[in-house]
């Protein structure tokens with residue numbers, strides 16, 4: 342009886358779901374249809390419908406997880422009541438079919454006749470199978486900390502795992518940058534979930550406090566949430582298998598990272614339509630949310646099946662998924678958390694889903710060597726690229742030099758460091774230098790100007806300027822700026838001009854070479870990253886010389902040589 346009621350209520354729930362869809366989406370669709378402006382409206386309509394489509398996928402996934410709960414309950418009741426009485430299911434109906442009855446009758450006396458409807462089910466593995474330590478603690482899947490306003494149903498959920506770092510934590514810089522890049526509209530349709538992947542409650546509270554003090558409005562609005570797992574979620578990391586010949590320290594680090602990602606994804610799954618994996622040490626480009634959303638909707642509107650949209654070339658940063666598909670990843674990470682780093686697992690998962698070995702290997706069957714070479718290559722690259730779609734240029738960039746793995750340096754290449762000249766010092770006229778580009782570590786513009794090191798700045802943006810204001814106005818003969826260096830050859834200035842401010846008003850010069858604020862454009866960085874030139878005597882003494890950036894850069898920028906030559910410095 343109870344079971345019948347349950348399945349009835351399941352039916353009712355299903356109806357509710359469709360009624361809900363009717364009430365919410367049909368008017369919305371009509372609204373969309375009616376409110377689009379004419380002419381190019383078809384495109385917009387297609388996009389909106391695509392948006393609704395992915396949204397329905399999300400709601401459907403939510404609905405499915407409710408169904409799962411129901412199914413589990415039903416099974417419990419099944420066990421409580423006699424199977425005979427329990428339900429209207431097909432197994433019981435089979436027994437009552439006349440032909441089957443007859444067959445059973447014909448088999449009387451045989452052991453085989455007793456096999457029907459035994460009331461035995463198989464059990465599929467769950468997370469507990471792959472992570473048996475979860476059973477040791479009844480609270481293993483409970484959060485140990487949650488700061489939330491229960492926001493839900495946004496378009497994009499950004500997941501940021503953070504751990505305690507030996508040196509500097511970039512979390513606040515990362516959040517500031519992410520929030521600076523959000524318009525109000527975008528902020529209303531986004532969530533940023535921070536997983537503090539630590540078990541020391543003092544540290545979790547400290548982070549939560551810092552975030553709230555720094556971003557009170559964003560906490561209040563529910564834009565930012567903070568979660569932490571309970572200690573029981575983690576296995577004993579000292580008992581991990583050593584895999585891939587890595588150091589125990591590294592095995593521990595990457596195994597934990599797998600579990601952290603799985604936890605964060607599982608929490609975020611119900612919060613919105615798309616999930617974007619980020620890290621706690623990144624910079625994002627302006628409008629990153631709108632760009633990602635638009636790209637995702639576009640792919641869906643074009644009926645292009647995809648699994649990952651990739652907005653950053655590095656590791657696992659800036660990977661966008663449909664939340665409805667996160668269970669694939671979560672399960673995979675749980676199964677192999679001790680075996681491979683998280684970014685490899687993503688690659689293997691997609692490979693497993695997409696690649697056809699038979700087709701690809703088949704053509705090499707005659708030659709084993711060729712086949713082996715082929716196997717070691719990424720032979721289904723093209724197939725994978727169709728569902729793992731890269732967006733260029735990247736929207737995210739690492740700012741962390743120190744990985745959360747102790748002692749692992751991300752950007753600096755220790756092996757080569759110091760073997761080659763990374764900067765070229767000169768004796769320059771005394772000047773006050775200011776940089777609109779944030780410098781990294783000790784690589785300041787001032788020290789570069791003095792010839793102590795090179796200047797290293799984060800991601801130049803249009804309008805950024807490096808200004809050298811001469812203490813005494815001087816007639817410069819020649820200037821020489823070299824960007825990039827041997828270790829970071831791509832960290833050059835691109836689309837950047839050299840401009841001088843003459844002491845005397847500019848006469849007699851072509852207006853196309855004068856900026857609005859009265860600087861004379863005297864040079865430009867070339868493709869080799871060099872800007873050099875001589876100044877005409879007619880310019881006379883100058884007050885200052887500056888570098889003016891006109892385009893956004895995908896790279897950091899290094900200034901490895903600065904040479905301003907006046908009369909006294911020319912030989």
Ligand SMILES: *[C@@H]1O[C@H](CO)[C@@H](O)[C@H](O)[C@H]1NC(C)=O
Nearest residue numbers: 342421422423424425426427
């Ligand atoms: C099965 O249902 C019948 C009638 O509803 C009832 O008489 C009987 O006791 C039930 N058997 C069990 C094992 O619950």
Ligand SMILES: *[C@@H]1O[C@H](CO)[C@@H](O)[C@H](O)[C@H]1NC(C)=O
Nearest residue numbers: 345346348349428429430434
């Ligand atoms: C049992 O199944 C039959 C046919 O599938 C259906 O007509 C009937 O309504 C079901 N009974 C209940 C109580 O669900």
Ligand SMILES: *[C@@H]1O[C@H](CO)[C@@H](O)[C@H](O)[C@H]1NC(C)=O
Nearest residue numbers: 440441443444445446447448
């Ligand atoms: C049952 O057995 C009888 C005699 O062996 C045979 O004639 C009949 O076809 C069998 N029925 C079925 C359903 O197998």
Ligand SMILES: *[C@@H]1O[C@H](CO)[C@@H](O)[C@H](O)[C@H]1NC(C)=O
Nearest residue numbers: 524525526527528529530562
């Ligand atoms: C964002 O949400 C807030 C609170 O719901 C609302 O007051 C505000 O108007 C929204 N802004 C936009 C641009 O939708």
Ligand SMILES: *[C@@H]1O[C@H](CO)[C@@H](O)[C@H](O)[C@H]1NC(C)=O
Nearest residue numbers: 848849850851852853854855
């Ligand atoms: C400015 O440049 C234009 C085109 O480059 C040229 O025709 C013009 O003569 C120049 N004027 C002066 C004053 O040099």
Ligand SMILES: *[C@@H]1O[C@H](CO)[C@@H](O)[C@H](O)[C@H]1NC(C)=O
Nearest residue numbers: 850851853854862863864865
């Ligand atoms: C403007 O400046 C560039 C160098 O920045 C020079 O090559 C060009 O000849 C100048 N044009 C005029 C018209 O002065």
Ligand SMILES: *[C@@H]1O[C@H](CO)[C@@H](O)[C@H](O)[C@H]1NC(C)=O
Nearest residue numbers: 803835836837890891892893
């Ligand atoms: C340099 O920047 C200006 C202003 O943003 C832009 O119009 C121009 O196309 C850029 N040039 C190059 C080569 O990127």
